[in-house]
Amino acid sequence: MIRLAVALPALCALCYAADSLVWEPARVTDVQKTVVPAREPDASCNATPRGTTPPPQCRPQNLRAQTYWRMTIETGSRRMVVRPYKQPTLGILNENGVTYLDPMLAAGATVEVAIVAKNTLRYRTDLGQGNTAQIDTQALLTGSAAPPVGKIPLSLPPPKPVGAPTVELPAVSSALKVVLLENSDFRDLEVQQVRSQDIGDGASLYSFSGEASSTVAGSNRPVFLVLAEGETNGQVELARLQVSKGVRQVVYSAAGKKSASSVPVLVTRVSPTVFRVTVNQGLAPGEYAILPAGLNRAFLFQIKN
Secondary structure: OHHHHHHHHHHHHHHHHHHOOOOEEEEEEEEEEEEEOOOOOOHHHHHOOOOOOOOHHHOHHHHOOEEEEEEEEEOOOEEEEEEEEOOOOOHHHOOOOOOEOOOOOOOOOEEEEEEEEOOEEEEEOOOOOOEEEEEEEEEEOOOOOOOOOOOOOOEOOOOOOOOOOOEEOOOOOOOEEEEEEEOOEEEEOEEEEOEEEEEEOOEEEEEEEOOOOOOEOOOOOOEEEEEEOOOOOOOEEEEEEEEEOOEEEEEEEOOOOEEOOEEOEEEEEEEOOEEEEEEOOOOOOEEEEEEEOOOOEEEEEEEOO
């Protein structure tokens, strides 16, 4: 009852704040889905005395599997990466951790946002109270990067036509990067947005312009680093591309979540934000793409004789 009494005033204060928020126009520039598998507690958790509060890495809510969406929002002065979440009825009584929400938005959507606290905002597509989101990062925009000034109409983006022959997937943010580790130095890979064409039975044709990548690996056993601004699961796929009429392509299965020409790789965690990717065997000459899970862009390179 004491905890309930503490929770209710906090909720009332939040409701009052939502009614008096200052809203400003914004646009969504990127939406990414991330899936983090469940983890086992490490050996140090066994040494936690009974009756004491375990450290964060040992708490069940921090070990369970998570699915969340990172949404990049730009206002007239800043760019923010946020994670929408469900506002619990009694927030402090929720012992299962945060429940994240699919924002049901895509790049190009117009919204209004209001800052609730230092690390919290609300976003809406109508004149309601909107949804709550946790602010992961934010940065000031230059004048050229800012969205248009003025009132932005609140509406959801139009639905994509069914059966469209080619769909240009929305651009992703620069929160994740793959580089080639070679001769004790880092080399940038060619980066292209994925163009996806539905070919039926749950398969898609991924296409990239150009017959050959501008990045040529110096070895047939290249080593790559996956670099992220925040924690990531490090899931990537290496696929060999087919070249035809000025286009590089690969067939991708949505059900199997892999390409038809996937190449085995070994992914090793270096830190929560850095992964090392190595191939299990020498690569044959040709064009290749690294496809990070949940992103809609690829990192391209070629192997020569």
